[in-house]
Each structure stands twice: as C-alpha cells, then as structure tokens.
Amino acid sequence: MIGPSSSAAELIAHLHTLRSESNIAGMVRFGIVTENAIGISNPDLQKIARLAKKDHIRAKELWASGVREARMLALYTFDPKRLTEAEARTLAADFNSWEIVDCAADLFVEADLDALIPEFAADEREFVRRTAFAMIAGMTVHRKKDTDASLLTYLPLIEAHATDPRNFVRKAVNWALRNIGKRSHACHGPALALAERLAANVDKTARWIGKDAVRELTSEKLLARL
Known part of the structure; x- marks a missing residue:
C-alpha cells in the first residue's frame, strides 16, 4: 500500500508494476523522452503523489533514479518551502525533456525561486533556458498576487532571447509573451x-514568436475578456 511512509525504492517498485508499452508509444508522439520511461500518465502519477505526500528527502532519491515517472513523482512531492536555489540548479542540470521542465518550472515558481530566471535564461543549455520562460509563463497564471508591473519586467528578457531558434526555447519564449499579454488589460498593451x-x-524566429503572439493577443475572444 502506497502512503507517506513509502520509501523511494518502494514507490519505484510500485511504478514498475504499472508499466504500459502502449502509453510509452503514445508519449513518443508528444515528444516526451521515453528512454527511461515506464509509461504512466501524469494524472495517474499525481494520484500516487497525493497518496505518498510531500517528502523532500525522498523526492531527491526518486529524482536520482533517472526513471521518468520517478522524476515526475519527485517534482510532485518536493516540498517547495524547503527547495533551495542550489537544489533547483542541480535538478536543472538533468533536464532533458519539455514535460520535466514545465513541471519543474511550476515547482520553482511555488518555491519563489524567481531569482533563478535571469540565470537560467542566460544558460546556453536548451532545457535550462526553457525553464526560465516556463517559469514566467507559469507565474502569470499561478501568482495571482503578483503585480502586473513585476511581470512586465520580464519583457526585455523575452525580447533578448526571441532569436533563439531551438524549438523548446522559442516555444517557451512565445508562451511567456502570450501569457503576460493575457494576464490583464495593463499587461496586454506592452506585451502586444x-x-x-x-x-x-x-x-x-523572432518573427514567428511575434506573429503567433499577435494573433492570440488580438483575438476577439481575448479582447472581450480583458
């Protein structure tokens, strides 16, 4: 029975009992790295995380396994109140998939590790740089109390990296720009x-990012909501 007292080894053993080859094949179609995958969906992993509860030390052990599902489970069960910048850098050094990055970015935002955004953006590693912009995109949604002005300070960073042609970077830069623009009327004008x-x-690359963002930020549906 999975629970708060379950060890990392016990959780990983449980994950292996849920292996699905068909799910692994499906993950490949979405660009998910499956070299060390078991084939468990994220909603199912979230259910396991709710049973296992937060455990910061155990999460580190899960991450160290290198198993895709164990790493996702680690991200769901790290304690954001205990996560440090040094630990976030250690995690980022292992990033090799957009889904891991995007899940970790939400954790980093919850942990208030905003100071890492410029550092990660300056990092030449594709998935580390993506993390910076996934964090910006995430905070526009999850940080309801953040001021519009604080989010607008990231526009120069977005502009600075809008010429990075790598797929997972350009999409995250675009995502961050669109999300800032959709946040509020005050954010919309500068983002547009x-x-x-x-x-x-x-x-x-910059043209693609800009045109795609303009398309969404000038849509009738969005303008009516703002």
Whole structure:
C-alpha cells in the first residue's frame, strides 16, 4: 500500500508494476523522452503523489533514479518551502525533456525561486533556458498576487532571447509573451507592442514568436475578456 511512509525504492517498485508499452508509444508522439520511461500518465502519477505526500528527502532519491515517472513523482512531492536555489540548479542540470521542465518550472515558481530566471535564461543549455520562460509563463497564471508591473519586467528578457531558434526555447519564449499579454488589460498593451515589434524583426524566429503572439493577443475572444 502506497502512503507517506513509502520509501523511494518502494514507490519505484510500485511504478514498475504499472508499466504500459502502449502509453510509452503514445508519449513518443508528444515528444516526451521515453528512454527511461515506464509509461504512466501524469494524472495517474499525481494520484500516487497525493497518496505518498510531500517528502523532500525522498523526492531527491526518486529524482536520482533517472526513471521518468520517478522524476515526475519527485517534482510532485518536493516540498517547495524547503527547495533551495542550489537544489533547483542541480535538478536543472538533468533536464532533458519539455514535460520535466514545465513541471519543474511550476515547482520553482511555488518555491519563489524567481531569482533563478535571469540565470537560467542566460544558460546556453536548451532545457535550462526553457525553464526560465516556463517559469514566467507559469507565474502569470499561478501568482495571482503578483503585480502586473513585476511581470512586465520580464519583457526585455523575452525580447533578448526571441532569436533563439531551438524549438523548446522559442516555444517557451512565445508562451511567456502570450501569457503576460493575457494576464490583464495593463499587461496586454506592452506585451502586444513587443509582439508587434518582434513580428517585424528580420530574424525568422523572432518573427514567428511575434506573429503567433499577435494573433492570440488580438483575438476577439481575448479582447472581450480583458
């Protein structure tokens, strides 16, 4: 029986009993790294996490296993109140998949590790840089008490990295820009202005980011909501 007292080894053993080859095949179609995957969906992993509860030390052990599902379970069961910048850097050094990054970004936002955003954005590793912009995208949704002004301070960072052509970076930069623009009426204008500027850029990647953001930020549905 899985519970708060379950060890990392016991949890990993339980995960292996749920192996699904068909799910692994499906993950490949979504660009998920499956080299060490068992084939368990994230909703099912979240159910296991709710049974296992938070355990910071055990989460480190789960992460160290290298198993995709164990790492996702680790991210769900780390204690954000205890997570340090040094620990976040250690996790980031292992990032090799967009889904791991996006889940970790939510954890880092919950842990108030905003100071890592400029550092991660400056990092040349594709998935570490993605983390910075996934964090920005996430905080626009999860940080209801953050001021609009604090989010707008990230627009220069978005502009600075809008020419990175790597798939998982450009999509995250675009995501961050769109989410800031959708946050509020006050955020919409500056974000749209940046999107329009990027859409006119000579750089192909910047143009794609800008045009896609302009398309969403000028949609009738969004404008009616704002």
